[in-house]
Amino acid sequence: MQLVADGLAARRGSELVFENIGFRLGSGQAMAVTGPNGAGKSTLLRVLAGFLRPHAGHARIEGIGDGPAEIAAHCHFLSPLNAMKPALTVRENLAFWRGFGDTPSLTPEQALEKVGLDHVIDVPFSDLSTGQRRRVAIARLFVTKKPVWLLDEPTSGLDARAETAFAGLIAEHIAEGGIAIAATHLPIDVPGMKRLRFTDGADT
Numbered sequence: 001m002q003l004v005a006d007g008l009a010a011r012r013g014s015e016l017v018f019e020n021i022g023f024r025l026g027s028g029q030a031m032a033v034t035g036p037n038g039a040g041k042s043t044l045l046r047v048l049a050g051f052l053r054p055h056a057g058h059a060r061i062e063g064i065g066d067g068p069a070e071i072a073a074h075c076h077f078l079s080p081l082n083a084m085k086p087a088l089t090v091r092e093n094l095a096f097w098r099g100f101g102d103t104p105s106l107t108p109e110q111a112l113e114k115v116g117l118d119h120v121i122d123v124p125f126s127d128l129s130t131g132q133r134r135r136v137a138i139a140r141l142f143v144t145k146k147p148v149w150l151l152d153e154p155t156s157g158l159d160a161r162a163e164t165a166f167a168g169l170i171a172e173h174i175a176e177g178g179i180a181i182a183a184t185h186l187p188i189d190v191p192g193m194k195r196l197r198f199t200d201g202a203d204t
């Protein structure tokens, strides 16, 4: 499996955010996307996930198909907003996401163990701390299995220990043949991680 971007350009409103972005990531590879605020890192992830139509170029997962629906079905998108319902408990939120995907994987209990948070399983999401919310959002990556992880500022709000643990989870995911792309301002210590740097304006 390969995630391929060819000559990608994206607009937000009338603004050209970036152009001419190309890369190829195979199974077992991870890439960090870095650059200043507003450079287009989140926009790139949204284009890759199929949420935004590129202005030019295209993205595809070779071996799967290149339609936006096929790509979306094979990607987890971890947004800074966490995508959890505040009034539901952690268990209920993770059970919802587990039922939502095509390929259920770990149970909510097992996924929470991955992020060291099994003790909050029956707590409403709204009662968690910022870092705990982020860790529950990370646990979502494990309740359904998808080979491509698109991670927008995944370690924001995490303490140093949780940051290291999450780098280990990414390393585990790619060792099992997955692909991960993280838009980040904070270094993520995954051995062999590739880099794509956006400069102010748009090019690499």
Ligand SMILES: Nc1ncnc2c1ncn2[C@@H]1O[C@H](COP(=O)(O)OP(=O)(O)OP(=O)(O)O)[C@@H](O)[C@H]1O
Residues within 6 Å of the ligand: 012, 013, 015, 017, 035, 036, 037, 038, 039, 040, 041, 042, 043, 044, 183
């Ligand atoms: N929903 C939106 N509607 C219109 N313009 C947007 C929208 N979201 C982002 N933009 C614009 O697109 C450009 C790129 O934003 P993007 O969020 O991709 O940057 P980023 O590199 O992820 O920034 P940050 O480091 O602050 O997260 C910015 O100029 C921003 O103002």
